[in-house]
Structures are given as C-alpha cells and as structure tokens.
Amino acid sequence: MKKILFLVLILSGLLVQTQAQTQKYFTRDGKIQFTASTPVEKIDATSKGTTAVIDASTGAIEFAVLVKGFLFERSLMQEHFNENYMESDKFPKATFKGQIQNATSVKWVKDGDYPVKVKGTLTIHGVSREVATDAKISIKGGKILATTKFDVAVADYNIKIPSVVADKVARIVTISVEAGLTELKK
Amino acid sequence: MKKILLILLALGLICGAIGYYMYNKPVESMSGIKADLSIAATDLYSAFETDEAKATTLYIGKVLEVQGKLLNVENSDQGGTSLILEAGGMMGGVVCRLDSASTANVSNIQPGQTVTLRGECTGKIMDVELARCVLISNN
Numbered sequence: 001m002k003k004i005l006f007l008v009l010i011l012s013g014l015l016v017q018t019q020a021q022t023q024k025y026f027t028r029d030g031k032i033q034f035t036a037s038t039p040v041e042k043i044d045a046t047s048k049g050t051t052a053v054i055d056a057s058t059g060a061i062e063f064a065v066l067v068k069g070f071l072f073e074r075s076l077m078q079e080h081f082n083e084n085y086m087e088s089d090k091f092p093k094a095t096f097k098g099q100i101q102n103a104t105s106v107k108w109v110k111d112g113d114y115p116v117k118v119k120g121t122l123t124i125h126g127v128s129r130e131v132a133t134d135a136k137i138s139i140k141g142g143k144i145l146a147t148t149k150f151d152v153a154v155a156d157y158n159i160k161i162p163s164v165v166a167d168k169v170a171r172i173v174t175i176s177v178e179a180g181l182t183e184l185k186k
Numbered sequence: 187m188k189k190i191l192l193i194l195l196a197l198g199l200i201c202g203a204i205g206y207y208m209y210n211k212p213v214e215s216m217s218g219i220k221a222d223l224s225i226a227a228t229d230l231y232s233a234f235e236t237d238e239a240k241a242t243t244l245y246i247g248k249v250l251e252v253q254g255k256l257l258n259v260e261n262s263d264q265g266g267t268s269l270i271l272e273a274g275g276m277m278g279g280v281v282c283r284l285d286s287a288s289t290a291n292v293s294n295i296q297p298g299q300t301v302t303l304r305g306e307c308t309g310k311i312m313d314v315e316l317a318r319c320v321l322i323s324n325n
Contacts, residue, residue, distance in 0.1 A: 027262070028268065028311075028312070028313065029260055029262030029264060029266045029268055031262075031265070031266070048264055048266030049266060049268070049283045049308075049315060049317065051311045051312055051313075064311045065311075066308035066309045066311065066315055066317075067308075068246065068247060068306065068308035068309065068317060069308045072213065073212060074211065074212065075212060075213045076208065076209055078213055082247075089243075089247055092309035093309060178264055179264070180263040180264060
C-alpha cells in the first residue's frame with residue numbers, strides 16, 4: 001500500500017513537472033515600433049523580428065531585437081539611425097529582461113485580457129537601465145498577445161543627438177510592443 | 187554677369203533637387219543590390235556559434251546571399267513573414283525576414299526545398315537573422 005502511494009506521488013510529481021515545463025511561450029516575429037517624431041519631422045521605424053519568451057510559471061520575460069532590423073521609410077534616416085545614434089555595428093541587439101510583477105493574476109489557460117506590471121532591465125546602445133511599465137497580456141485560444149507602450153529618454157541610453165538636428169529628433173521616444181506568442185514545444 | 191548668375195541659379199536648383207531626392211530616397215530593395223558575399227546557412231550559423239565577435243565584424247551589415255534547406259515559413263499576426271533555414275544548430279537556424287513587397291513570391295515554396303535568399307545580416311539572437319530579404323531561387 002505504501003509502495004503504491006509512493007508511486008502515485010512520484011507519478012503526480014512527474015506530471016506537475018512536465019506541466020511546468022510546457023508553460024513557456026515563444027515568438028521570433030514580434031513587432032516593435034518606435035516614434036521619435038517632432039512637429040517638423042516624422043521619424044518612425046518598425047521591426048517585425050522581435051524574439052520573445054514568457055515563462056508563465058515564473059512570470060519571467062525576455063525580449064530581444066536586432067537594431068539593424070528596424071525599417072524606416074527613408075534610407076538616409078535608417079543609415080543615420082544605425083551609424084550615428086544606435087551604433088548598431090557595435091551594439092547589434094536591444095534587449096529587455098524582466099519579470100511580470102503580478103504573474104499570478106494571469107490565468108494563462110483562460111481566454112481574457114489581463115493588465116500586468118512589468119519590471120526589468122532594458123539594454124539599448126550598450127546601456128542597461130531598470131525600467132517599469134504597464135502591459136497587457138491577452139489570451140485567446142492558447143495564444144498570448146503581449147502589448148505595451150512606454151517612453152524612453154534617449155539621453156538615458158547615452159544616445160547623442162547632434163545640435164544640427166536637435167529640433168527634428170524627439171528627446172523622448174515612444175516604443176510600442178506587440179508580440180503574439182505560442183506555446184514552446186521542444 | 188547675368189549669365190553667371192543664371193548658371194549659379196541652375197546649379198543651385200540641381201543641387202537642391204538632388205539633395206531633396208537623396209533625403210527622401212526610400213530604402214532600396216534587395217532585388218537591385220549586389221550581394222557582398224554568398225554563404226551556406228549552416229556555415230553562417232556556425233560562424234556565429236563559434237566566434238560571435240568575429241562573425242559580427244564579418245557579416246553584420248553585409249548583404250548576404252544565403253542558401254539552405256527551408257524548414258518553415260512563418261506568418262505572424264503582426265504582419266511579418268519569415269523563412270527559417272536549416273542551419274545544423276540545436277537551438278536556432280537562419281531566419282530570413284522577408285521584405286514586405288516580396289511576401290507574395292514565397293506563397294508556393296515548400297519546406298524541404300533548397301532556397302537562396304538575399305538580405306542584410308542583422309546579427310544573432312537565437313537565430314542568425316537577415317532583414318529585407320528577397321527570394322533569389324528555389325528548387
């Protein structure tokens with residue numbers, strides 16, 4: 001009898017473990033958009049190549065995007081963005097590594113919209129800073145849509161704007177994130 | 187005197203026009219750009235795996251023509267289309283993110299085919315990535 005109980009315990013333990021393992025969600029095609037527009041100049045760019053992982057069991061999240069993957073409408077702007085501002089040859093990636101503060105309030109298997117608070121380290125242009133923002137997790141049919149929008153001051157990330165274009169480029173850049181994640185099967 | 191002024195004015199106008207054109211020039215499509223080098227997806231991936239710093243200086247920002255076996259075509263809800271090429275790695279492959287104008291050209295290609303794509307190498311996260319890709323050939 002004791003033996004059977006023991007077996008059951010081990011088995012259920014295994015079950016719980018495998019369940020925890022499958023609670024990771026992943027995408028490599030998330031969208032990040034930013035705008036640094038001013039009244040005199042429209043400046044925005046999009047990357048549809050954001051890699052993101054959310055661990056539903058712990059609330060840990062990671063986003064990474066390659067800076068050269070941001071596309072502008074104008075070639076010259078894209079060149080300046082890469083060479084003068086972001087120095088993307090030297091710093092090819094921008095990353096965010098953090099934690100959903102209220103991960104337990106998200107019912108990962110139940111459809112719905114869940115507002116969350118996210119905190120973590122944002123690394124842009126080789127500079128890492130602690131950031132916090134509100135975000136939304138929307139769950140529909142087993143898929144997760146993670147969205148957020150937040151402001152970043154370019155000076156915080158040691159990005160210098162030459163005085164010639166000072167009135168054309170915004171000091172505060174608004175970043176919008178939209179990533180559709182699916183369960184990671186591996 | 188009048189003639190010189192006129193010439194100067196014409197020159198000024200031409201320069202202005204060229205400047206305006208350059209300023210507003212859209213990002214050029216990869217279909218019209220010559221590749222810096224041609225490489226197999228497996229070689230590109232292993233270059234980043236073995237020495238990322240070296241691969242960064244060698245490949246990032248370069249226009250590459252990459253050949254490899256197509257594993258999958260991914261269409262995201264956010265509007266991106268990516269072709270994943272087999273690269274021999276456990277954790278990643280070579281991801282070619284298509285130019286939004288050339289997504290239609292890949293509608294009839296199948297996983298398992300050997301494909302060649304041209305695009306700008308942007309670096310590696312889990313996969314080695316190429317941006318603004320156009321399909322060059324498939325068989």
